[in-house]
Amino acid sequence: MFSGTAILRSSELIIALWQFFDSVEVRATVSEDFVEKVWLNGYLLDREEAKISVFDHGLVCGDGVFETIGVYGGVAFALNKHLERLQRSAAGIGLPSLDLKLISGGAMALLLANRCIDCKLRITVT
Incomplete structure (x- = not known):
């Protein structure tokens, strides 16, 4: 799920978090209590408010791109490099150019x- 200014075709961008527990990744389905907010289509929402349309291109056609970024001491590791790769991947499957400043700001928010403080950040674009 993403911001409407960044993606076309009723596409969406989701940024989600998974917390580290003893250096083992805990998936979102296990760590739901950790995630209070999600960033969806340019808005910071309570997790209960976040909804993806059944007509989302990624769900209908099965295409999309994502990056998973380690966060250590509250800092997203190599965020710009991850976002540049996300941009290249999106272009590679024909998605419109992404607003990387918007995504970066959403990730930080x-x-x-x-x-x-120590978690994983996942950015998904469909």
């Missing part, structure tokens, strides 16, 4: 809102 999400980390702050969830008080994430």
Whole structure:
């Protein structure tokens, strides 16, 4: 799920978090209590408010791109490099150019809102 200014074709961008527990990744389905907020289509929402349309191109056609980024001490590791790769991947499957400043700002807002110190940040574009 993403911001409407960044993606076309009723596409969406989701940024989600998974917390580290003893250096083992805990998936979102297991760590739902950790995630209070999500960033969806340019908005920071309570997780219960976040909805993806059944007509989302990624769900209908099965295409999309994602990056998973380690967050250590509250800092997203190599965020710009991950976003550049996300941009290349999106272009590679024919998605429109992404607004990387918007995504970066959304990622930072999400980390702050969830008080994430050591976790994983996943950015998904469909």
